[in-house]
Amino acid sequence: MAKPIYVLNGPNLNMLGQREPEIYGSATLQDVQRLCEARAAVFGLEVVFRQTNREGELVDWVQEARAKAAALVINPAGYGHTSVALLDALKLLSIPIVECHLSNLATREEFRRTTYVSLAAKGLVSGFGAMSYELAIEAAARLAKAQA
Ligand code: DQA
Numbered sequence: 001m002a003k004p005i006y007v008l009n010g011p012n013l014n015m016l017g018q019r020e021p022e023i024y025g026s027a028t029l030q031d032v033q034r035l036c037e038a039r040a041a042v043f044g045l046e047v048v049f050r051q052t053n054r055e056g057e058l059v060d061w062v063q064e065a066r067a068k069a070a071a072l073v074i075n076p077a078g079y080g081h082t083s084v085a086l087l088d089a090l091k092l093l094s095i096p097i098v099e100c101h102l103s104n105l106a107t108r109e110e111f112r113r114t115t116y117v118s119l120a121a122k123g124l125v126s127g128f129g130a131m132s133y134e135l136a137i138e139a140a141a142r143l144a145k146a147q148a
Helices: 029-042 055-068 077-081 084-090 130-147
Strands: 005-009 047-051 071-075 097-101 123-126
Touching (some): 005 055, 005 130, 029 047, 029 130, 055 071, 055 084, 071 130, 097 130, 123 130
Parallel strands (some): 005 047, 005 071, 071 097, 097 123
């Protein structure tokens, strides 16, 4: 059985659909999960999809992904801009890491334009709303297959 793609979501993403819909869109996190599952299935892969508002829990899950995942898609949300601990955890992984954001960070406030996560990720998908996740899953699946 192939290892799944881990899709980890940081703080406030549980509020998707209600949270600044003009920036983040109307899809809920459950909608996003369904999109990820469907896109991964095209590659014959399953998804482990989680969200937390706690930095330490995100770090724990990244560590878990090290052995259990074929690839990691991560939307670190606000922690992407602040968390050295998350970067340190990501640096332990040898599986492909794809950073994912709903909004286009390059066009937003200065403090959102860079993330610590980018230092550990293979690449970044940003600005396509829920579609960012689908594109990130595709990248993660193809990178995982290439690495297998
Ligand atoms: C986000 C962008 C972050 O700057 C913000 O803190 C989020 C969501 C996005 O998906 O666009 O919570 O990661």
